[in-house]
Amino acid sequence: MTGKSKTSVASILPGAVTLVLATVYLIVLLRVENQATILALLGVGIAAVVMANWLGWFASVGQSFGEREGPLGLLAVGLAVVVAGYFHGDHFVLLLLCTVLLYTLATLGLNLQFGFAGVLNFAGASFFGIGAYTAAVLNEHTSIPHLFVLLIGGGMAALIGSLLLLPVLRTRGHYAAVVTIAFALLFKTFLEVNDLLGGPQGLQVKSMVLFGWSFNNNIEIGSLELSFYFAYFIASVLLLVGAFILVRRLERSWIGLNLDALRLDETAAQCFGLNIVRWKVTAFLLGNFLIGVAGTLQGFVTGFVQPNSYTFADSLIFVSILLLGGIGNPWGVAVATIIVVIVPEKLQVIQEYRFLLFSSLVIMVLLFRPDGLLPRSVRNYFPGWRP
Amino acid sequence: MTQTSPDALLTVQALTKRFGGLVALDQLELEMYRGEIIGLIGPNGSGKTTFFNVITGLYGADGGNVRFGGADITRSTPQAVYHAGISRTFQRSRLSLPLSIFDNIMIGNHKRLSQGVWFNIMRRGAFRAEFAASFEEARALVEVFDAPLADRMLEPVGGLPMIDRRRIEICRALISRPKLLLLDEPSAGMTHDETKQLMDDILEIRDRIQELSIVIVEHEMGVIERITDRCIVLNFGRKIADGTFAMIAADKQVQEAYLGLQ
Numbered sequence A: 001m002t003g004k005s006k007t008s009v010a011s012i013l014p015g016a017v018t019l020v021l022a023t024v025y026l027i028v029l030l031r032v033e034n035q036a037t038i039l040a041l042l043g044v045g046i047a048a049v050v051m052a053n054w055l056g057w058f059a060s061v062g063q064s065f066g067e068r069e070g071p072l073g074l075l076a077v078g079l080a081v082v083v084a085g086y087f088h089g090d091h092f093v094l095l096l097l098c099t100v101l102l103y104t105l106a107t108l109g110l111n112l113q114f115g116f117a118g119v120l121n122f123a124g125a126s127f128f129g130i131g132a133y134t135a136a137v138l139n140e141h142t143s144i145p146h147l148f149v150l151l152i153g154g155g156m157a158a159l160i161g162s163l164l165l166l167p168v169l170r171t172r173g174h175y176a177a178v179v180t181i182a183f184a185l186l187f188k189t190f191l192e193v194n195d196l197l198g199g200p201q202g203l204q205v206k207s208m209v210l211f212g213w214s215f216n217n218n219i220e221i222g223s224l225e226l227s228f229y230f231a232y233f234i235a236s237v238l239l240l241v242g243a244f245i246l247v248r249r250l251e252r253s254w255i256g257l258n259l260d261a262l263r264l265d266e267t268a269a270q271c272f273g274l275n276i277v278r279w280k281v282t283a284f285l286l287g288n289f290l291i292g293v294a295g296t297l298q299g300f301v302t303g304f305v306q307p308n309s310y311t312f313a314d315s316l317i318f319v320s321i322l323l324l325g326g327i328g329n330p331w332g333v334a335v336a337t338i339i340v341v342i343v344p345e346k347l348q349v350i351q352e353y354r355f356l357l358f359s360s361l362v363i364m365v366l367l368f369r370p371d372g373l374l375p376r377s378v379r380n381y382f383p384g385w386r387p
Numbered sequence B: 001m002t003q004t005s006p007d008a009l010l011t012v013q014a015l016t017k018r019f020g021g022l023v024a025l026d027q028l029e030l031e032m033y034r035g036e037i038i039g040l041i042g043p044n045g046s047g048k049t050t051f052f053n054v055i056t057g058l059y060g061a062d063g064g065n066v067r068f069g070g071a072d073i074t075r076s077t078p079q080a081v082y083h084a085g086i087s088r089t090f091q092r093s094r095l096s097l098p099l100s101i102f103d104n105i106m107i108g109n110h111k112r113l114s115q116g117v118w119f120n121i122m123r124r125g126a127f128r129a130e131f132a133a134s135f136e137e138a139r140a141l142v143e144v145f146d147a148p149l150a151d152r153m154l155e156p157v158g159g160l161p162m163i164d165r166r167r168i169e170i171c172r173a174l175i176s177r178p179k180l181l182l183l184d185e186p187s188a189g190m191t192h193d194e195t196k197q198l199m200d201d202i203l204e205i206r207d208r209i210q211e212l213s214i215v216i217v218e219h220e221m222g223v224i225e226r227i228t229d230r231c232i233v234l235n236f237g238r239k240i241a242d243g244t245f246a247m248i249a250a251d252k253q254v255q256e257a258y259l260g261l262q
């Protein structure tokens, strides 16, 4: 027993150290404005990762996260708050952090669909948009408490997504993908021609009020003044933590096993009693719900919604985050989102070429590291515990 | 060992399956008793795998019927056939390679695991108890086949040699305690000694699980002679002989159709 607990204690260090280093790096990257310095910093970052990989460091980091995910997750949340605290008055950075968190949340939904159940969804941004538009409309015309608006936004995404269920279930493989692409294109056109939803100009979203607290005001604690985005940041963190735990528990249960089984071999799964339709539907709807919830909060955060924010190209961003991070691994999704959201914001030279860059990056990863930057490991139902 | 109980477990009448113009199963008749081990033999392409696929509901029959434990399962889905108590292995191994040994075996345990969403996500204490019990059960089952393998339950199957994969596939089929086990060339790709060992393990399991009936497709006649109570010989989808190994081995038609071909 003592031997076992010793190894566990030892194994938390690589993960913790990596998290702290990554946080410091992120703070520096977010602070620096000079383009040349940013370029140099990115170079240093890539070199460090390649070097660490070469030295075999990531094997122990992986072990660390594998066995001690709980404490490391807590540390990650704490460090995220530290980053936000460091930039407490900076609207731009806090907005960026919210975007990272909510994109991660949405991609977790996509991960449930594609990573676990193998159902492709190229309309992620549409379902994200459904959430955001739900926030705008409900906020304008009703006085439903905003906590419920979040749930309704997710529910709407799941409900409208169920329109796609028949084609998604009936067809195997790529045809289902085409159906979701068609939906993504139609969705944007629908928004553009719909005057009730503001047409191409979109709609304003009034700020969030939770438990009597309006998110519109800057927060003052003593002499410290926090950006109003800080409250949104906290809300995003809480939602993401909830979704992360949900997705993890799902994965580490018989349901996660069902989804893997039907993705990997539908015929064998059928021969062992698995109801393919039930579990595909569950994964697709639950995934869309998470995407919708993320979109709803994003609607509140940005304060306005417009068709151009929810295009097919944005859906591709979600998919590339998933491919880049490591299909099936929520930590990989988080890391990939940080890269995909923050780098183009900081490095203005690549802004215009970001799609080109991401697609090349994704192709590179698919070629040389097909399981993504942080590949999913074999299921461990209760990390650090064995029967 | 033959026919300890006289009641039929599986009754197949005039079962027919066509693929276009090809008759893969032709008016097949078969009666099988509880606890029996039947060898299903015949040259390649004679319809053995097709027979399994029709029984398990993967292919729809074009004629005839299948009764299992008194119920008609001719038009049942694969899911329903599994729930009725039939499980199988596949000629070309169909394990999920990225998943662990334990996960693969649990796929076969589907009907005995709690499938509720709320249970799986929110009642983690109860889930942990079910997990621990299942883990122990799966481990014990694997141990019958290969003790060292039982210590590697959380390793991915993809890294294992063929013989271990075959063993795990049989464990996956056995874990739900089926009444009827269909084994499609379980020893394909194994050496003579490995095959012998595998068959010993299968017999040991059968002695433990009372009333387990087995249909096994196997090419090695020594194996068939040793473990089966009765043999069915197929040729071009038709049953050409049905009897003990000694009987079918002496059969002229069988020698021409099958043994002569070797």
Ligand SMILES: Nc1ncnc2c1ncn2[C@@H]1O[C@H](COP(=O)(O)OP(=O)(O)O)[C@@H](O)[C@H]1O
Binding pocket: B019, B022, B024, B042, B043, B044, B045, B046, B047, B048, B049, B050, B051
């Ligand atoms: N899905 C299928 N489509 C068309 N023909 C098939 C299919 N499955 C099997 N067959 C044909 O049916 C015959 C019997 O095949 P099979 O049952 O696999 O034989 P065995 O298992 O005895 O070697 C073969 O001629 C084979 O080509």
Ligand SMILES: [Mg+2]
Binding pocket: B048, B049, B050, B091
């Ligand atoms: Mg065959």
